[in-house]
Amino acid sequence: MYAETGSQWNVAELEDAAHRHLISPAEEMSKLGTSGGRPLFTSADGIYIRDSHGRTLIDGPGGMWCTQVGYNSQPIADAIAAQALRICYNSPWYSINGPASELARRIAAFAPGDLDHVFFTTGGSSAVDSALRFMQFYNNVLGRPDKKAIICRIDGYHGSTHLTAACSGRAGNRPNFDLALDNVSFISAPNVFRRPRGMSEEAFLDMLVAEFEERVETLGPENVGAFLAEPLLASGGILIPPKGYHRRILEICRRHDILYISDEVVTGFGRCGHWFASEEVFDIVPDIITFAKGVTSGYVPLGGFVISDAVLARVSGENARGSFYTNGYTYSGHPVSCAAALANIDIIEEKGLLAHVREIAPYFQEEIRKLGELPLIGDARGTGLVACVECVTDPDAEEATDFDKEVALRVDRYCYEGGLIVRPIGSMCVLSPALIITREQIDDMMAILRGSIVRVQDELKAEGRW
Missing domain, CATH: 3.40.640.10 (Type I PLP-dependent aspartate aminotransferase-like (Major domain))
Known part of the structure; x- marks a missing residue:
């Protein structure tokens, strides 16, 4: 089952094995054993990761806050x-x-x-x-x-x-x-x-x-x-x-x-x-x-x-x-x-990555704060190379609503379609990219995230839900 076909894993068999036998962290038990859940990632390089459908994505969360020097380090x-x-x-x-x-x-x-x-x-x-x-x-x-x-x-x-x-x-x-x-x-x-x-x-x-x-x-x-x-x-x-x-x-x-x-x-x-x-x-x-x-x-x-x-x-x-x-x-x-x-x-x-983070983090945080100007974003915050934007559909609510969380998941889905992984945590979309990220890659990341937020804003208005 874990044999390679040329240079590719047998994706269908691996996905079937996961559905039949794998319990993942934070498993939604009603969906255990069903298809269409978590993506299967097959390779990665630098700040990018590829899935089993051939998409190349910016890894916005840096794995889980951890891929400091990036993927594929010899x-x-x-x-x-x-x-x-x-x-x-x-x-x-x-x-x-x-x-x-x-x-x-x-x-x-x-x-x-x-x-x-x-x-x-x-x-x-x-x-x-x-x-x-x-x-x-x-x-x-x-x-x-x-x-x-x-x-x-x-x-x-x-x-x-x-x-x-x-x-x-x-x-x-x-x-x-x-x-x-x-x-x-x-x-x-x-x-x-x-x-x-x-x-x-x-x-x-x-x-x-x-x-x-x-x-x-x-x-x-x-x-x-x-x-x-x-x-x-x-x-x-x-x-x-x-x-x-x-x-x-x-x-x-x-x-x-x-x-x-x-x-x-x-x-x-x-x-x-x-x-x-x-x-x-x-x-x-x-x-x-x-x-x-x-x-x-x-x-x-x-x-x-x-x-x-x-x-x-x-x-x-x-x-x-x-x-x-x-x-x-x-x-x-x-x-x-x-x-x-x-x-x-x-x-x-x-590679001087500590100095690089101190140099590039102000730009990263400035671009995050710009997203806070969008009507759907109630707050944009962070420090260093970690940040989030928080979706707020009701400014009068004292805490995040279920609808806010639904909206954040929609932003997450559109980001993925556009080539960016973000980590949805409740009503928030979180980023913590690899320390090697460049200014140009930050621009790419922010363009996808901004486009996804705007798309959701427009859809919510068209649906009469916001």
């Missing part, structure tokens, strides 16, 4: 192959390997502050899960068994393990799953666009900070172990907090000895023009930074967290009290994945 492929032939696996429980050791050194070198030690996992969910488990371990070793509460945000997303899913405030991820945990507490999303009517951004910031401080007091500072936060809420709709938000929250965390975990699974490795966004973009040095996605540009799975020496010092050496941080995975520090990450970092450095 150096990464060579690094993967060479390491697989050298040593494809070692057990992390009783041995180490060269790529993991070197990758830890390199990540520590560009992490902010004293974040100097790295723990590797298999992806973003396991990275965040491991960081939260470290918080539990840490407070147990320190003799604070009750200091385990985790404060998270509505509309945040942190993963698909039981613990990380319970910490994820996106409503769409929660139905039909048992995710309620007594020690997880949610506060408001820093959604500037949806702030209370008539409230200034400065007043909104004060409200958010006051809510966090009140929640800490309500739970009891002696019971709160961590604040878990993406620098910007990615899957929640590219929500950029008001300026100063993270620093003011961090100050409260420091005052109450609460670990600040910055979830940079999306924003790390160049997405915002820096290796990590926490310090350079959002002005904080957290206790822990989680990462995944862009660390290998999506070529193979890898994730992890990098942690402060000051935090580690409290539970290591003479302070260890005989403890073991026994959390781990069969594929922690996998040599092939780490070799891919090292090659990926080399490419980012050699």
